[in-house]
Amino acid sequence: MITGTPGVGKTTISQALANRLDGKHINISTLVQHEQLITSQDRERDTLIVDSRRLSQRLQQIISAQTKPVILDTHDTSLSFRELDISLVAVIRLDPDELTKRLRARKYHESKIYENVAAEILDVCLIDSVQHFEKHRVTEINATNQSIEEIINTIIKTIEGEIQVHIGWVNWLEKLENENRLESFFTYLNGNRTTQTST
Numbered sequence: 001m002i003t004g005t006p007g008v009g010k011t012t013i014s015q016a017l018a019n020r021l022d023g024k025h026i027n028i029s030t031l032v033q034h035e036q037l038i039t040s041q042d043r044e045r046d047t048l049i050v051d052s053r054r055l056s057q058r059l060q061q062i063i064s065a066q067t068k069p070v071i072l073d074t075h076d077t078s079l080s081f082r083e084l085d086i087s088l089v090a091v092i093r094l095d096p097d098e099l100t101k102r103l104r105a106r107k108y109h110e111s112k113i114y115e116n117v118a119a120e121i122l123d124v125c126l127i128d129s130v131q132h133f134e135k136h137r138v139t140e141i142n143a144t145n146q147s148i149e150e151i152i153n154t155i156i157k158t159i160e161g162e163i164q165v166h167i168g169w170v171n172w173l174e175k176l177e178n179e180n181r182l183e184s185f186f187t188y189l190n191g192n193r194t195t196q197t198s199t
Contacts, residue, residue: 001072001081002155003129004092005120007102009143009151013092014073016148017155024071026062028055028079030167052079059084077129089133090155091126093170096185114189121172130167139165 002014011027018025033039037055056079063070063084072081077089086160094102096117103113119125129138141153157163176182 001089003077004125006075006116007099008092008094010073010092013151014071014133017152019073020152021069023071024066025071028074050079051132055079056083077132088159089129089138091129091140093140093142096121096172098144117189135163138167140167140170151186
């Protein structure tokens with residue numbers, strides 16, 4: 001499973017990893033929308049509420065029919081994945097400044113940028129992953145200034161046991177604090193969100 005905050009490069013990495021392993025890439029968001037595996041829509045946050053039970057059943061059907069490696073691509077590890085035999089959860093991390101640039105380039109609404117960048121700084125995807133999977137199956141990969149090839153090599157070496165899983169070493173809060181930017185960074189993000197919302 002490849003997970004992380006929206007914008008860190010999960011889908012690009014997942015597709016490239018699937019190609020390298022001659023495996024199958026499953027984008028959970030695409031699957032959910034294509035097969036309408038939803039219960040409702042949160043219009044305020046512009047998100048779909050996933051039907052976890054149906055999603056889990058569908059994934060089991062797809063995976064059981066595969067003889068090749070399967071790479072799941074999702075930002076939400078709280079869905080019903082526990083029944084699946086997932087060997088590794090790679091949490092992709094990205095410097096908050098770079099993530100902000102990427103989300104702006106994607107034309108995300110400012111409130112959505114704030115929400116996602118704050119989630120990256122506060123380790124939300126990592127914490128969710130550790131809560132829903134055993135620690136020995138979760139690893140962090142800092143994608144900042146790394147090529148796709150380098151990231152994929154790290155994931156494969158981790159799968160093969162050449163590199164041990166490692167969590168808790170990416171700390172954006174500490175980085176921003178050391179740069180004396182933590183308060184100003186959140187003020188900047190929140191200011192843009194407020195301005196955008198009020199116009």
